[in-house]
Amino acid sequence: MAVERNLPWKTSRETKSIVSINRPELLLLLLLLSFPRSISELNQMQGYCAVASDSECSRSFTKILIKEGTVVNAHHKEVADVYIEDGVIVSVRPNIKVGDDVKILDATGKYVMPGGIDPHTHLEMEFMGTVTIDDFFTGQAAALAGGTTMHIDFVIPVNGSLSAGFESYKNKAKKAVMDYGFHMAIIKWDEEVAKEMELMVKENGINSFKFFMAYKGSLMVNDELLMQGLEKCKSLGALAMVHAENGDGVAEGQKRMIDLGITGPEGHALSRPPVLEGEATARAIHLASFVNTPLYVVHVMSINAMEEIAKARKAGQRVIGEPVVSGLVLDDSWLWDPDFTTAAKYVMSPPIRKAGHDKALQSALSTGILQLVGTDHCTFNSTQKAFGFDDFRKIPNGVNGIEERMHLIWDTMVVSGQISVTDYVRITSTECARIFNIYPRKGAILEGSDADIIILNPNASFKVTAASHHSKSDTNVYDGRTGKGKVEVTISGGRVVWEDGMLNVMPGSGKYIRMAPYGYLFDGIEKADAAYLASLRAPVQRTKAAA
Ligand code: URP
Ligand code: ZN
Ligand code: ZN
Numbered sequence: 389m390a391v392e393r394n395l396p397w398k399t400s401r402e403t404k405s406i407v408s409i410n411r412p413e414l415l416l417l418l419l420l421l422s423f424p425r426s427i428s429e430l431n432q433m434q435g436y437c438a439v440a441s442d443s444e445c446s447r448s449f450t451k452i453l454i455k456e457g458t459v460v461n462a463h464h465k466e467v468a469d470v471y472i473e474d475g476v477i478v479s480v481r482p483n484i485k486v487g488d489d490v491k492i493l494d495a496t497g498k499y500v501m502p503g504g505i506d507p508h509t510h511l512e513m514e515f516m517g518t519v520t521i522d523d524f525f526t527g528q529a530a531a532l533a534g535g536t537t538m539h540i541d542f543v544i545p546v547n548g549s550l551s552a553g554f555e556s557y558k559n560k561a562k563k564a565v566m567d568y569g570f571h572m573a574i575i576k577w578d579e580e581v582a583k584e585m586e587l588m589v590k591e592n593g594i595n596s597f598k599f600f601m602a603y604k605g606s607l608m609v610n611d612e613l614l615m616q617g618l619e620k621c622k623s624l625g626a627l628a629m630v631h632a633e634n635g636d637g638v639a640e641g642q643k644r645m646i647d648l649g650i651t652g653p654e655g656h657a658l659s660r661p662p663v664l665e666g667e668a669t670a671r672a673i674h675l676a677s678f679v680n681t682p683l684y685v686v687h688v689m690s691i692n693a694m695e696e697i698a699k700a701r702k703a704g705q706r707v708i709g710e711p712v713v714s715g716l717v718l719d720d721s722w723l724w725d726p727d728f729t730t731a732a733k734y735v736m737s738p739p740i741r742k743a744g745h746d747k748a749l750q751s752a753l754s755t756g757i758l759q760l761v762g763t764d765h766c767t768f769n770s771t772q773k774a775f776g777f778d779d780f781r782k783i784p785n786g787v788n789g790i791e792e793r794m795h796l797i798w799d800t801m802v803v804s805g806q807i808s809v810t811d812y813v814r815i816t817s818t819e820c821a822r823i824f825n826i827y828p829r830k831g832a833i834l835e836g837s838d839a840d841i842i843i844l845n846p847n848a849s850f851k852v853t854a855a856s857h858h859s860k861s862d863t864n865v866y867d868g869r870t871g872k873g874k875v876e877v878t879i880s881g882g883r884v885v886w887e888d889g890m891l892n893v894m895p896g897s898g899k900y901i902r903m904a905p906y907g908y909l910f911d912g913i914e915k916a917d918a919a920y921l922a923s924l925r926a927p928v929q930r931t932k933a934a935a
Contacts, residue, residue: 449491450474450882453484457495457843459833460809461502462818470500472839475882480833491884493877495843501813502831503537503840503878504794505820507710508686508762511541512560516606516784518775521767521860525563527790529893530858532566532885534791535875537840538830538901539765540569540820542598544607548576550584554592564898566880567840569824571596571629575606577613582620589624593902595825597621598686601668602633602660602737615675622681622913625905627823629684632668632693633660633738642781653731654723655780657739665738666692673700673707680916682706682909684823687764689715689738691748698757706909708823709758711749713789713796714865716761719743722865732773733863735783736764753815754806760819761797763789767861787865791857794842795850799871803846825907839882848874858891 454470459480469484470477486492512523522530524541531539541561546552550572561568572594574581588594599614600607609617614630621628641659645651650658669685673696676683688694688709697709718740725731734740752758766786776783789796797816801807807815813831821831828834833841849872854864878886881899885892 449489449884451486451490452493452839452879452882452884453486453490454493454495454500454841454843457498457500458809459500460813461832461834462810462814465810470833470841472841472879472882475839477833477835477837477839477841479835493843493884497845497847498876499809499844499846500833501809501842501844502817502833502837503842503880504531504535504816505830506531506536506539506763506765506790506793507760507820507824508712508764509539509541509790510764510766510786511539513542513544513766515544515766515786516775516782518768518772518784520786521769521772522765522788522790523563523860524561524568524898525565525895526858526860527765527767528565528568528898529891530791532878532880532893533858533875533891535794535842535844535878535886536566536790537842537878537880538567538569539790540571540596540824543570543572543594545573545575548581550574550581550588554588554594558900561898561900563895564900565885565893565895566898567830567838567901568898569826569901569903570594571598573598573600573607574613574617575600575609577609577616582616585620585626586624589626589905593900593904595625595903595905595907596627596629596684598629598631599672600631600635601672602631602635602638604635604639608635611671611675614672615679618676618679618681618683622679625907625910627682627684627907627909628676629686630668630672631687631737632665632672632685634664634668634671637664637667645780651779652728653725653735653776653780653783656735656737656783656785657720657723657741659780660737660739662690662692662738662741662745665690666696669693669696673697673705676707677705680913680920682708682913684708684710686710687712687715687738687762688749688758690741690745693738694749694752694757698752701757708760708909709752710760710762711753711758712762712764713793714740714764714787716746716749716753717796717800718865719746728777729770729773729863732776732783733770733865734787735773735776735780735785736766736787737785740787750801750806754801754811760815760823761793763793765790767859769861770863773863788857788859788861788863789865791859792852792864792866792869794844794875795852795871795873796866796869798844798873799850803872822908824903825905826901826903830901839879841877841879842875843877845874845876846872848872848876850874 818831821827
């Protein structure tokens with residue numbers, strides 16, 4: 389059963405419509421009419437403030453000075469001050485002097501880092517007969533409370549139309565409280581789709597397309613479509629992404645489990661073993677090599693897939709591997725829990741693997757075999773998960789993570805000594821910005837970069853609970869986890885949006901970040917094409933034999 393907690397977006401149906409309204413005065417009026425108490429009272433109670441304008445709630449300073457923290461970028465760290473004005477970083481150096489109109493944040497003994505960028509989320513996505521429970525308001529509010537200041541969500545075409553899909557997601561994102569970008573899924577192929585891909589890249593700021601090699605009968609593409617998609621991506625300078633599982637194999641595995649009478653959540657993991665992920669990863673890599681275009685493998689969950697990526701990278705191929713938090717810190721044992729609600733919350737695809745895969749993925753991340761961390765935040769509450777009570781094939785696939793990623797990766801990778809603080813910034817922020825061609829606007833604390841910044845206290849601790857998280861879901865796959873390192877302040881677009889355990893967000897304040905094609909992964913691709921053509925020694929000029 390879903391448990392409704394006392395958070396503003398859960399209190400009434402009216403509340404939902406309020407947060408989607410974009411006009412500040414109307415929003416404030418509706419908030420006042422809808423709630424029995426004053427906004428400030430609610431804010432105190434619930435650790436949350438949906439401000440209607442910059443003058444509401446705590447005052448939103450446009451000038452901020454972060455004093456004497458250790459400023460960390462992907463390749464360097466130093467003790468310095470950071471001065472922010474109107475949403476942009478103006479100066480990074482020691483001893484910056486400012487006037488009284490500037491909010492001062494003392495970061496002594498703390499790390500000042502670029503806000504996290506989550507490359508993989510599904511907010512308000514229609515999937516498996518339902519819709520993910522976190523929308524662009526609740527999902528992003530959760531993200532900000534956990535130190536993530538930008539995410540890239542996957543647009544799903546509507547009735548096969550990319551433009552309709554884009555419009556639909558533009559609408560969903562009207563209540564955005566932080567910056568976001570879009571990838572686009574390709575689920576069918578014809579001339580119209582090819583034309584629309586071009587439109588998405590040239591007009592709409594999308595520079596990546598995702599192909600699902602699983603979910604047979606809904607999102608899955610076959611090899612012919614994947615090949616056409618890879619060719620088109622290459623011609624546009626757009627990055628091809630794959631969900632790599634052998635969808636035919638999965639369908640067969642599911643049938644096998646049902647025939648064996650295994651209908652519970654454990655059947656999900658058993659029906660789609662690592663070998664099917666490894667096979668599809670290898671196939672996608674080989675096809676991308678044949679086309680000579682870069683490839684991005686999303687949610688790498690197994691040693692099998694990771695080793696295919698390692699092999700390809702060693703051979704010089706441009707393949708990016710994205711593990712997600714669930715694959716890095718969880719194992720599949722929960723799927724065997726006798727309580728259905730507990731087990732079902734861990735159902736995602738590819739599945740969370742047996743213990744051992746998690747540690748191997750951590751090592752791959754620390755040694756550069758895998759490059760950046762996502763979440764695949766795709767939340768369904770326990771009522772939605774219960775759609776599959778009698779049949780694991782009907783359990784909506786997906787887990788949370790957008791709020792927990794920065795803390796869990798800090799604790800698992802930095803506190804354990806597996807990676808440096810600079811590498812932490814690289815894998816949670818900078819590398820994503822580089823791959824999707826928005827660096828150094830995002831992913832850096834440099835003069836001129838957007839003021840998306842976190843202050844992390846390495847001596848404080850965090851605890852994850854479903855009762856205290858900001859997601860709309862009633863469950864959390866990391867429930868009860870504790871660790872070292874706490875994001876105490878989040879600054880998004882130059883505003884302090886998370887401080888003293890309080891969110892101070894403004895629906896509609898998040899900006900759509902357009903991403904240009906031909907990111908760094910495309911540099912020099914044409915030279916490899918030229919070398920390939922030169923190597924053919926064909927067509928051979930032949931003279932006709934005399935009659
Ligand atoms: O289980 C998952 N991963 N759900 C989200 C859709 C996808 O495959 O990324
Ligand atoms: Zn996927
Ligand atoms: Zn996903």
